[in-house]
């Protein structure tokens with residue numbers, strides 16, 4: 001199953017996508033994670049992307065397109081994938097259709113995670129990320145057992161430089177401006193399903209699995 005996750009920054013796309021990818025045993029591809037890896041390794045792409053990311057702006061489409069083509073060249077995507085953080089505008093959605101059709105693939109299901117702005121700001125301004133395994137914690141909602149240390153792997157936790165209130169608001173404004181065309185694109189293709197991200201992650205997982213099953217059944221017909 002090839003799944004795309006939509007939703008504003010802080011809707012929990014990364015967390016839910018990781019859980020669902022593990023459950024379905026398919027790779028989780030996050031363009032934000034791929035970009036942060038490039039920034040930390042100081043690659044050419046990372047150097048070009050860094051300033052846009054720190055300002056909460058989108059990295060130019062062409063840079064992300066190249067990065068994605070490289071990722072889709074890996075054999076693990078043959079079993080399916082969950083794409084998180086891409087597409088973020090109509091141009092990227094059309095690019096994705098093009099990349100996939102060249103690989104004789106198509107998007108099967110698009111999950112649109114919905115949540116309110118106040119929940120997002122509370123979530124992101126307290127988010128802590130493990131520098132080693134990428135696992136997320138929260139200063140008050142889900143604090144680690146040991147201060148700034150990952151419960152899962154012992155790695156050091158950090159706050160993302162774009163998780164400041166000012167930058168979060170900028171990222172939300174960018175999402176609002178760019179997402180309408182994107183949502184219509186997938187609505188027109190009958191692939192879009194909205195889910196509330198404000199429920200317990202176990203409940204969200206159950207609903208996502210029901211969607212996957214329903215979609216699988218309709219693809220068989």
Ligand code: AMP
Pocket residue numbers: 009031032033035052053054056057058059060061064084085086087088092162171
């Ligand atoms: P995320 O981890 O998805 O919140 O992404 C963090 C930042 O990476 C975003 O604020 C953008 O600057 C950049 N980014 C991630 N995915 C994309 C994309 N599909 N297009 C452009 N920029 C992106």
